[in-house]
Amino acid sequence: DQQVKQNSPSLSVQEGRISILNCDYTNSMFDYFLWYKKYPAEGPTFLISISSIKDKNEDGRFTVFLNKSAKHLSLHIVPSQPGDSAVYFCAADTSGTYKYIFGTGTRLKVLA
């Protein structure tokens, strides 16, 4: 039972354009969502997060949008840079359970 799904295994975007990575979840008890970025041969690095009481959180070039009714979140990267090429994982948690459920990741390639 995949509670957190990233349906696009890969995405290619031109440098300077917007990258949109999507994530869907099924568990309505999730109340906190995170995005991590992973380069080859390294561990994931925290990027940005959002609580379910918000519908948007912004940090520099990165914005996460949460649509609770659709059980959908997305990560927008504007403008995309070649250094953003990595695998992006979304993760979800229900506060108090400490069990973070990760998606399978989307490989983003930003073309120069």
Add this chain to the structure above:
Amino acid sequence: DSGVTQTPKHLITATGQRVTLRCSPRSGDLSVYWYQQSLDQGLQFLIQYYNGEERAKGNILERFSAQQFPDLHSELNLSSLELGDSALYFCASSTGTLHEQFFGPGTRLTVL
């Protein structure tokens, strides 16, 4: 550098054997998480410790066990190894009160 260290970096062993993976959290972090990432899969949450005590358990096999020591480092023990246990094993640490986790570089386990 996340500040989380994992040893060894690579481990090659045979089926039926037992191995121990070690993790040292970031200075000041009380919580340690263990994850398994098999080929082309997301990170599967295994277990979490907070200040020496088990706090949450995920899809951890009975052949696997973990502990967190008084100095807060953690060990993941994998026994009666099978071919399917070949994976990347990540350790992450956090303060225990914030959601964001800091990941180590991982241990790549190969079972032959």
